[in-house]
Amino acid sequence: MTGTLEKLEATIAARAKEGKADSSYVAKQLAKGRLKIAQKLGEEAVETVIAALAEDDAALTGEAADLLFHLLILLHERGLSIAQVLAELDRREGKSGIAEKAARPK
Numbered sequence: 001m002t003g004t005l006e007k008l009e010a011t012i013a014a015r016a017k018e019g020k021a022d023s024s025y026v027a028k029q030l031a032k033g034r035l036k037i038a039q040k041l042g043e044e045a046v047e048t049v050i051a052a053l054a055e056d057d058a059a060l061t062g063e064a065a066d067l068l069f070h071l072l073i074l075l076h077e078r079g080l081s082i083a084q085v086l087a088e089l090d091r092r093e094g095k096s097g098i099a100e101k102a103a104r105p106k
């Protein structure tokens with residue numbers, strides 16, 4: 001799973017380096033700049049929510065994939081990696097559960 005995201009991240013970095021906006025969708029998105037990239041991610045998030053509420057599993061799977069893809073593009077544009085995001089999730093693991101909170105001394 002993580003390997004898939006890292007592979008796609010590497011592809012995004014390669015397309016960014018090549019910078020061929022006429023032949024690469026990723027390069028085309030990056031050429032639009034941060035604002036448009038962020039807007040696109042927002043659109044994909046809304047489409048994912050709509051699919052979750054009103055569409056079938058295949059539609060939601062597709063929208064979730066679009067969401068992750070465009071998140072990777074935005075992270076690349078900001079100079080961040082998926083490893084940094086996953087490290088943050090790892091850091092939180094075991095620190096925020098309701099059970100753990102209840103067990104903590106007051």
Ligand SMILES: N=c1c2ncn([C@@H]3O[C@H](COP(=O)(O)OP(=O)(O)OP(=O)(O)O)[C@@H](O)[C@H]3O)c2ncn1[C@@H]1O[C@H](COP(=O)(O)O)[C@@H](O)[C@H]1O
Nearest residue numbers: 008011012015023024025026027028029040065066069070
């Ligand atoms: N996951 C995707 C992916 N998903 C969608 N798309 C492109 O997005 C287009 C459609 O986007 P939308 O449905 O959002 O349509 P739209 O809103 O009208 O179009 P835009 O606003 O996005 O331009 C498709 O025709 C594809 O060209 C993608 N293009 C590329 N990838 C991945 O990125 C890699 C690199 O792609 P290139 O940069 O094109 O080499 C590929 O190998 C794939 O793994």
